[in-house]
Amino acid sequence: MTADMIAPEWMHTPITAAQYDSWSPEQCRGIEIVDGMVVVSPSASKRHNRLARFLANALDAAASPEWNADTDFDVRLQDVPLTNRRPDVVVYRADTIDITPTRPEHVLLVVEVVSPGSETTDRIVKMEQYAKAGISFYWRVEQTANGVPLVYTYVLDPAAGLYRDSDVFTDIVKTAVPFPLEISLSSI
Template sequence: MTAERVAPAWTHTRISAEQYDSWSEEQCAGIEIVDGMVVTGPSASKRLRRLARLLANALDAAAGPDWNADTDFDVRLRDVPLTNRRPDVTVYRAETIDLTPTRPEHVLLVVGVVSPGSDTTDRSVKADQYAKAGIPFYWRVEQAATGVPIVYTYVLDPAIKAYRDGEMFTGMVKAAAPFSFEADLGAL
């Protein structure tokens, strides 16, 4: 006898913002909604989750009182069709800490930590979605063969709703935008 795995019905139908907002945090964990459809990505390794958490802590400390940085929560890019992304790190307006959902106008910077299997999504798809939503800064973190993470930074060109290349950092990040920030990636 073989056991067949049957996907839940909600994985085959479009989800509205109202439906999604009624789900528990446990139901929303580990998924994103793109054009109303539930999508899952590869699970990040413990090393990459730790990198995201430490980077969020460093960004939070550097951001000042007007901004907070945190990991793994929804950013509502669009209501219809529903598109929620769950960046690895999000820097958002401190005054919006109790507002749900977090909207692009609340967000200053999103950081994607690339996992094996998320390369194309993090390099192209998510960057395009964040830019079209008007998020001013996007950073992509990749693991180099040396083991030291590389940070690629991007700055929104609001006239064309696309990111322009910023700086690239290996080892020590010394960014001036969106605020003064320094971190030793080798130590993360």
């Protein structure tokens, strides 16, 4: 059995930004591109999706009119080799709503909800990639056994190109950055 019989060609050959941009939305759903290689993401759980939507709605409501919060679209971290990530929640400049691809300079905050199988990627890999791309804020949401998530917040140190620990929230997220926000995690 050869690799061609196991996976389509595009899964084991690097792709370019131009190739990816020619794909349909259906072809791009459920994947990310890392260093030109397709990475297939398993479908998220209902709890994961609900948590992401809840946070996106709360962030969108709290943000000034200059910012939107949404889910389920790519952020193009680099063109060569192509790296597209699909954060669970993105807070982006409202005036870029019709610009594709969304680039790091359009983004204020990304949120990743950690699920079984994404622990290392969300805790280490994506955190480093988002920092290197210059995205100012990163939130990592850990699901817990009691159902009330923990929210770890990070702020970019641009001189070091790394995120610095900020706050960890349980039950209530109350922060002034990147804008004032207070939400109850237990209501999810």
